[in-house]
Structures are given as structure tokens and as C-alpha cells.
Amino acid sequence: MNKVVLVTGANSGIGLALCERLLSQDTEGLQLCLACRNMRRAQAARSALLTSHPTAQVALLQMDTSSISSVISAAHEVKLRYNRLDYLYLNAGIMPNPQFDVKAFFRGLFSSNIITMFATGEGILTQKDSVTSDGLQDVFATNLFGHFLLIRELEPVLCNAGRTSQLIWTSSSNAHRSAFNLEDMQHQRGTQPYSSSKYASDLLSLALNTHYNKQGLYSSVICPGFVMTSLTYGILPSFPAFLWTLLMPIFWLIRMFTNTFTLTPYNGAEALFWLFKQKPESLDPQVKYHSLTSGLGTNYTQPCKMDIDLETSEVLYEKLLHLEKRKCISCNIT
Numbered sequence: 103m104n105k106v107v108l109v110t111g112a113n114s115g116i117g118l119a120l121c122e123r124l125l126s127q128d129t130e131g132l133q134l135c136l137a138c139r140n141m142r143r144a145q146a147a148r149s150a151l152l153t154s155h156p157t158a159q160v161a162l163l164q165m166d167t168s169s170i171s172s173v174i175s176a177a178h179e180v181k182l183r184y185n186r187l188d189y190l191y192l193n194a195g196i197m198p199n200p201q202f203d204v205k206a207f208f209r210g211l212f213s214s215n216i217i218t219m220f221a222t223g224e225g226i227l228t229q230k231d232s233v234t235s236d237g238l239q240d241v242f243a244t245n246l247f248g249h250f251l252l253i254r255e256l257e258p259v260l261c262n263a264g265r266t267s268q269l270i271w272t273s274s275s276n277a278h279r280s281a282f283n284l285e286d287m288q289h290q291r292g293t294q295p296y297s298s299s300k301y302a303s304d305l306l307s308l309a310l311n312t313h314y315n316k317q318g319l320y321s322s323v324i325c326p327g328f329v330m331t332s333l334t335y336g337i338l339p340s341f342p343a344f345l346w347t348l349l350m351p352i353f354w355l356i357r358m359f360t361n362t363f364t365l366t367p368y369n370g371a372e373a374l375f376w377l378f379k380q381k382p383e384s385l386d387p388q389v390k391y392h393s394l395t396s397g398l399g400t401n402y403t404q405p406c407k408m409d410i411d412l413e414t415s416e417v418l419y420e421k422l423l424h425l426e427k428r429k430c431i432s433c434n435i436t
């Protein structure tokens with residue numbers, strides 16, 4: 103039986119690099135489904151994958167994770183197409199209108215916090231969020247809630263007796279407890295919706311393990327490190343792409359001090375690819391798996407305990423179930 107793998111946000115960056123790596127190790131035994139909101143970019147990604155792997159099975163699925171109706175109809179389509187789903191990579195993500203705090207950056211450069219700042223971006227980034235047509239905060243809806251709905255809708259193909267399935271979240275080392283508030287899980291009031299959504303995905307992964315392990319479904323989170331993608335180019339929009347390229351020697355130098363500067367999507371996808379090869383029962387639900395690249399360019403995966411607790415994860419899970427019920431009733435979806 104071929105393994106079925108669905109990747110959200112697969113048309114670029116880390117998601118596309120993961121697809122390339124999966125096909126490079128096993129072209130014949132996989133059915134890959136690229137779930138993307140932009141079908142033109144999705145077609146281009148599919149063509150690129152088929153150019154290097156002409157016999158691969160690569161399907162496309164239209165899905166906008168920020169839209170409830172889009173997620174529900176995409177999940178319906180998946181259930182029609184496949185009777186099993188072995189891996190669900192929850193990778194689509196946004197960091198809209200990032201504001202780079204230059205002063206805080208220079209202060210950080212001359213402080214003992216310098217390594218943490220380069221590894222996590224802590225203290226130097228804020229974002230301006232917006233509201234979706236479903237009335238949800240965009241970052242929360244895109245990075246977390248859309249994926250939560252997708253998992254709930256795909257339960258019948260994810261939870262099958264006699265075999266296991268894996269949920270794998272692309273989280274971030276930018277996920278901080280201080281940015282997250284259970285009373286404001288959508289982060290309507292703060293300036294760090296990205297960090298909040300990633301911290302929430304760490305909590306949700308833990309809660310999903312609590313509720314679904316008995317049914318053979320396991321959840322893990324990874325951090326890809328700092329990777330040059332359209333998400334990171336957006337941080338300094340006035341910086342032309344060639345300037346980022348000119349900075350590469352500096353970034354390679356920084357990598358000597360922090361192996362979190364993975365820099366390429368291929369390297370960033372290391373932990374996602376590593377998890378594909380693990381037995382899910384052997385994984386620790388309280389751990390985040392980090393893609394790292396050494397100064398000499400060697401890739402590896404390192405587990406690191408997360409700053410999360412069972413109690414908070416349970417409360418978040420209940421709140422998400424409640425929001426799901428409320429939103430699906432108001433959208434007339436049963």
C-alpha cells in the first residue's frame with residue numbers, strides 16, 4: 103500500500119523542499135497531495151517535482167487554511183480521494199506586516215542575549231494582524247484554527263485501526279509563552295500574533311496526543327530554524343532580494359555560533375523529513391524537534407523540551423472545540 107502524505111503550504115519554501123526530499127527518498131511508494139491556496143503556484147510546484155521525479159504521484163488540492171468553508175470542502179475532497187492518510191504536515195503559515203525593531207536589534211547585538219535573539223527573533227519582531235471574512239484573526243485562522251478544523255474533519259482517514267498516522271506541525275522557536283494568553287487565544291489585543299499562534303500550535307499538539315494516541319494518531323512539532331523564504335524576505339520588505347544574498351556570508355558566519363541558521367528550505371525541512379522516518383510511538387509529545395545545521399553545513403535534528411503544560415493545553419483544546427462548534431453553526435456546516 104502506498105503511503106498518503108498531505109502537506110499544507112506545499113507550493114513554496116519549506117513545504118516544497120519537504121516534498122522534494124520525500125520524493126527523493128521514495129518516489130514509488132508515496133502518494134503526495136499538495137494542499138495550496140494558490141492553484142497557479144501549486145501547478146508550478148507540481149511541475150517542478152515531476153521534472154525531477156517523472157513517475158511520482160503528485161496530486162493538488164485547493165485549500166485556504168484561513169477560510170472555514172475552504173478547509174471543510176478540501177477535507178471532504180480528501181475523504182473522497184483517499185481512504186487513508188498516513189502523514190498530515192501542517193505547514194502553511196503567515197507572518198503578515200512584520201515590523202522589525204532596529205533599535206532593539208542593535209541593543210540585542212551588544213547584550214548577552216545576542217544568540218537567543220538570532221535563534222528566536224525574540225524582542226525584535228511584531229506584526230499587524232487583520233480579520234478574515236469568518237470574523238477570525240488572520241494569523242490565528244491561517245496558522246492554527248484552519249489546521250485544527252482540518253484534523254477534526256479528517257479524523258475518519260487519520261484514525262484507522264491497525265495502523266498509525268502522524269500530524270507534524272511546522273512551529274517555530276519564536277513561539278513564546280509570554281506572547282500567548284488563554285483569554286485571548288486569537289491574539290486580538292497584542293502585537294505578536296505569529297509567536298502566539300506558534301505557541302498555541304505547541305499546546306495543541308500536546309492536547310491532540312492526549313486525545314488521539316489511543317486511536318493511533320500522533321502529533322509532533324518542529325522548528326525549521328531561520329530559513330530564507332518569502333516569509334523571511336517579508337521582514338525587511340525594502341531590502342531587495344540581492345541584498346539578502348549579499349548578507350549570506352554574514353549568515354554563514356553567524357551559523358558558527360548558532361546552528362539554528364539553517365538558511366535553505368532543504369536544511370529547514372530536516373526535522374520534518376526526520377520525523378517521517380520515526381516510529382510515532384517513540385516520540386516525546388513534550389518535545390520540539392529542531393532542524394539544525396552545523397558550521398560545516400551538516401544537517402541534524404535535535405529534540406528540545408517545550409515550555410508547555412498539560413493543563414493549559416487542555417483548556418486551549420476545549421476552547422478550540424467550542425469555537426469550532428460556534429463557527430460551524432453560524433456557517434451552517436454540520
Ligand SMILES: NC(=O)C1=CN([C@@H]2O[C@H](COP(=O)(O)OP(=O)(O)OC[C@H]3O[C@@H](n4cnc5c(N)ncnc54)[C@H](OP(=O)(O)O)[C@@H]3O)[C@@H](O)[C@H]2O)C=CC1
Binds near residue numbers: 166195244
Ligand atoms: N522561514 C523561516 O525562517 C521559518 C518558517 N517557519 C514556518 O514554516 C512554515 C512555512 O513557511 P516558509 O516556507 O518559511 O514560508 P513560505 O512563505 O515560503 O511558505 C508558506 C506557505 O504557506 C502557504 N500559505 C500561507 N497562507 C495560507 C493560507 N491561508 N492557506 C493555505 N496556504 C497558505 C503559502 O502559500 P501562498 O504561496 O499561497 O502564499 C506558502 O505555500 C510556516 O508555518 C512558517 O511559520 C517557522 C520558523 C522559521
Ligand SMILES: CC(C)CCC[C@@H](C)[C@H]1CC[C@H]2C3=C(CC[C@]12C)[C@@]1(C)CCC(=O)[C@@H](C)[C@@H]1CC3
Binds near residue numbers: 327
Ligand atoms: C539586516 C541585518 C544584518 C540582519 C537582520 C537579521 C534579522 C532580520 C533576522 C535575525 C534572526 C532572524 C529570525 C527570524 C526572522 C529574521 C531575523 C529576525 C525568525 C523570527 C523568522 C520566523 C521564525 O519563525 C523564527 C524561528 C525566526 C528566528 C530568527
